[in-house]
Amino acid sequence: MQVFINDQHHLHVGRQEMFRGRLVDCHEVPSRFHFVLDSLRSRSFCEFAKAETLPNLDETRGQVARVHSAQYLAFLEHAWSDWVHLQAGNEDLDALPSVWPLPNRFGFSTEIPPANFAARLGMYSFDSGTPLTSGSWSAAMGGAQATIAAARAVSNGSRSSFVLTRPPGHHAGPDYMGGYCFVNNAAVAATILRDRFARVAILDIDFHHGNGTQTCFYDRSDVFTISIHADPVHSYPFYLGHANERGHANGLGFNLNLPLPIGSDYQGWSQALETACTAVTEFGAQALVVPLGVDTFEGDPISGFRLKTSDYKTIGARLAQLHCPTVFTFEGGYAVQAVGENVANVLESFHHATIHAG
Numbered sequence: 001m002q003v004f005i006n007d008q009h010h011l012h013v014g015r016q017e018m019f020r021g022r023l024v025d026c027h028e029v030p031s032r033f034h035f036v037l038d039s040l041r042s043r044s045f046c047e048f049a050k051a052e053t054l055p056n057l058d059e060t061r062g063q064v065a066r067v068h069s070a071q072y073l074a075f076l077e078h079a080w081s082d083w084v085h086l087q088a089g090n091e092d093l094d095a096l097p098s099v100w101p102l103p104n105r106f107g108f109s110t111e112i113p114p115a116n117f118a119a120r121l122g123m124y125s126f127d128s129g130t131p132l133t134s135g136s137w138s139a140a141m142g143g144a145q146a147t148i149a150a151a152r153a154v155s156n157g158s159r160s161s162f163v164l165t166r167p168p169g170h171h172a173g174p175d176y177m178g179g180y181c182f183v184n185n186a187a188v189a190a191t192i193l194r195d196r197f198a199r200v201a202i203l204d205i206d207f208h209h210g211n212g213t214q215t216c217f218y219d220r221s222d223v224f225t226i227s228i229h230a231d232p233v234h235s236y237p238f239y240l241g242h243a244n245e246r247g248h249a250n251g252l253g254f255n256l257n258l259p260l261p262i263g264s265d266y267q268g269w270s271q272a273l274e275t276a277c278t279a280v281t282e283f284g285a286q287a288l289v290v291p292l293g294v295d296t297f298e299g300d301p302i303s304g305f306r307l308k309t310s311d312y313k314t315i316g317a318r319l320a321q322l323h324c325p326t327v328f329t330f331e332g333g334y335a336v337q338a339v340g341e342n343v344a345n346v347l348e349s350f351h352h353a354t355i356h357a358g
């Protein structure tokens with residue numbers, strides 16, 4: 001399996017996030033990357049792509065602009081310098097959203113664009129758990145570069161690729177950040193795969209609903225979005241991810257949410273995986289994107305499923321049976337000591353099941 005690394009990931013280091021009513025140290029930390037990298041290196045199924053295979057920044061911007069709005073990208077690119085120029089000392093703090101316009105409710109409006117930085121940050125974000133730092137833009141663009149190269153490799157005939165990156169992406173929507181995410185790597189990958197394959201499926205197996213990805217493709221029938229996640233009635237991102245969200249207009253029938261109760265173990269989770277796999281096959285997917293979060297693990301500090309390290313091997317083997325060229329993007333997983341082994345178990349068993357199938 002080809003692995004594409006975001007070597008800019010270390011530029012995004014959040015200090016604190018708002019979590020359950022307090023500021024706490026960020027869960028989404030650089031060591032997550034290193035634990036995964038170490039696990040992959042210790043096994044022999046990975047080929048690490050060379051940096052020369054990555055697209056340049058201009059090309060990367062162009063691809064990212066197929067997923068995210070120009071206004072949002074302009075905001076994100078300049079947000080750090082805007083923040084620093086606001087007030088002396090800001091360079092030692094992160095910008096953390098704290099006020100939102102609540103579109104569609106109470107008549108709040110952004111028709112007259114606010115000049116205030118906090119007000120603009122609120123327009124382009126949906127939670128207070130996602131600190132914007134000096135290197136967030138560069139790290140997010142580095143992730144997009146790796147993603148584009150990984151998707152191109154699969155478009156050009158590779159059986160599978162893995163994007164080893166952070167911050168994650170699946171909560172980022174067309175014009176907003178949130179849930180530790182800035183650029184939706186899975187959506188970027190699917191968009192590139194669509195240039196080569198008529199029908200692309202996205203099967204998101206992170207603990208949290210992939211709200212950003214769902215929203216990117218909600219009215220389209222050519223990209224089928226599926227997500228297995230904790231029931232949003234109890235779990236983040238709360239306001240999206242219910243089973244009755246089936247898609248809109250042309251996209252009706254091309255979004256599938258499989259919410260599960262908190263406490264689900266592999267027995268319950270794997271039933272949802274079967275439903276998802278059947279749907280991928282019936283759709284006739286020619287390529288697959290798997291936003292791969294391992295925060296479904298029993299030891300995850302912010303989640304609530306009970307998957308075990310060995311279950312991730314079963315998942316990888318099952319995904320391989322879909323017989324689709326597949327791009328995996330790294331999403332969540334916050335039990336840092338276990339993240340590497342869990343990710344490597346999915347990818348290695350996928351890889352071996354693929355080889356043995358010929």
Ligand code: OKP
Nearest residue numbers: 018127128129179208332333
């Ligand atoms: C990202 B991924 C809100 C904090 C809620 C956000 C969790 C984001 C998970 N103040 N926590 O899907 O693993």
Ligand code: ZN
Nearest residue numbers: 206207208332
């Ligand atoms: Zn997650």
